[in-house]
Amino acid sequence: MHWNYLSLAVPFFIGLMLLEYFISRRLGKNYYQLHSSVANISVGIAERLSDVLIAGAFYFVYDYIQKHYGLFTIKPGIALWILLLLFTDFIWYWYHRLAHEINILWIVHIVHHQSEDYNYTVSARITVFQALVRTAFWSVLPLIGFPAQMITAMLLIHGMYPFFVHTRLIGKLGILEYIFVTPSHHRVHHASNEKYLDKNYGDVLIIWDKLFGTFQKEEEEPTYGLTKPLKTYSxxxxxxxxxxxxxxxxxxxxxxxxxxxxxxxxxxxxxxxxxxxxxxxFNIKQAAHDIDQPLNKYVIMQVIGLLASLFIFIALEKYFSAGFKIGFTLLVLLTLINCGAIMEQKRWIFLVESLRLSVLLILFFCFPQYLYFKLFVLLTITTIFVLYYRLAEKRYLQVVYRNR
CATH class of the missing domain: 1.10.930 (Syk Kinase; Chain A, domain 2)
Known part of the structure; x- marks a missing residue:
């Protein structure tokens, strides 16, 4: 059996999030808000899922550019790996800076800065749109002559590093503060304090900020999120x-x-x-805050189910057909949309739940075994659902919102 070991990233990073949560609780720090964390992880789930579907295309782009337009033929070596790291981090600095300074690029990056918490879950707030735009910037690397194998390996390492700086548990790190991006540096970047705005764009190395005049050390306590907070979990x-x-x-x-x-x-x-x-x-209203405990548990169980499904999907994605992958992606997106809607107590959540059930049934039929039995099951469920839709909707909303 072929197992995609990149799937292990899911339990690894979730484990670190849980560790940070329990340590912060033990220290008496309230660094985690449930609904904010769910919103953060939801964005990350969508990005990881999309990455599985399109990562191969990125490799093809880098490989094609290097083979047809590469200025040099570069072979792996210690010095060239170091040079690739410097180029990668330098390009990231300018992508990141421009993403804050140009409206059309801020569209794909703003999601990363919406959370008013600052913890490991915030690192998950990367969208597929940002991944696509970054690819255009990374395309400079194969144009120089770096092979696709080196680039993808470096981007994997380069992409993991930022996770560890999204924390309030780690203070300043002495001499490392002069060279690397540290949690202290990145807290400044995520702050909405006036003196902290548009500072510390570096990803791994802080030297670019010091070189181009965008460095700011952490002094006063940061206030996190957008200057105009987004009060919704949608x-x-x-x-x-x-x-x-x-x-x-x-x-x-x-x-x-x-x-x-x-x-x-x-x-x-x-x-x-x-x-x-x-x-x-679009009739967007302030998010509700007085949500019952059973409703929170319902959302948590959905997120846990999504994370478990994502782990299995990434691990065994080689064995799934294109149709199944599309259906699974739709199912996940509907679930993420529904989680946000439940936290905001929207009345249309039953419609999304109905769509989820429909997609789940379609996925059920992606496997050819016992086809006639499955057709019978599908016909029966569809008939019952059509006949009793309104009653089911009423009962569902009563259970979820406890007669609100």
Whole structure:
């Protein structure tokens, strides 16, 4: 049996999150909020899932560029691995900085900064859109001549490092503060304090920030999140709210030149009232905070189920058909959308639950064994569901929201 060992990253990082949680509780620190952590992990689940589906395409892009347009033919060696690390980190610095300074790029990066907590779960807030944009920047590496094997190995290591700096448990690290990005440096980057804005863009090395004038050491206690906090747990809204705000801003301009200035302008220059206009357009309201314990348990069980399923899916993805992968991805996305909706006590969650059941049944039929029996089961369930939809919806909402 072929086992994808990258699947072990799921229990490894979840284990570290749990360790940080229990240590912080033992120290009397309230670093974890349930709904914030669920929202963070939900974004990470979607990104990991999409990465399984498209990672091979990234490798193909790097390999094609290097073989057809590479300026040099580079062979692996210690000195060249070090050089690749420097190039990778340098490119990341400029991608990261531009993602904060240009509206169209801020669309794909803003999700990472929405959490008002700062712990290991925040490191999971990476979207597939960010992965796609970063690939365009990383494409400089094969253009130089680095082979795809070296690049993918380096990006794997380079991508793991930031996880460990998303914590409040680790203080300043002495001499390491002068060379590497540390938890202290990255806390500054995630802060919304005026003096901390647009600072410390480095990923592994802090030298780029010191070289280009964007370094700021941690002094006062950081306040985390956006300068204008996003008060929602909606999986979809977290991903697309700024794109909608930017679209409204572009739409309000008359000339192409003005529209282009908005697209390439700085996020802080955007009209702050656009958030309210976008929220009104899609009826987005303040997230609920008085949620019953059984409802929290229901959400937690769904997230645990998703993480277990993701682990198995990554481990055995070679054995799944393209159709099954698409269906599984849809099932996961519907579950993530529903988790956010449940935490905000939306009335339309039963519709999403119905769609989830439908996708689950379709996945059930992806396996050809006992086809006629499965058709009978599908027909029976569909008939019952159609006849008793309203009653089922009423009972479901009563159970979930406890007669609210």
């Amino acid at each position: 999986f979809l809204w977290q991903h697309f709210h700024f794109a909608i705000e930017l679209w409204l801003a572009v739409k309000s301009k008359s000339s192409i030149k003005e529209k282009w200035k908005v697209i390439t302008g700085r996020p802080e220059k955007l009209d702050t009232s656009l958030r309210e206009k976008a929220e009104a357009l």
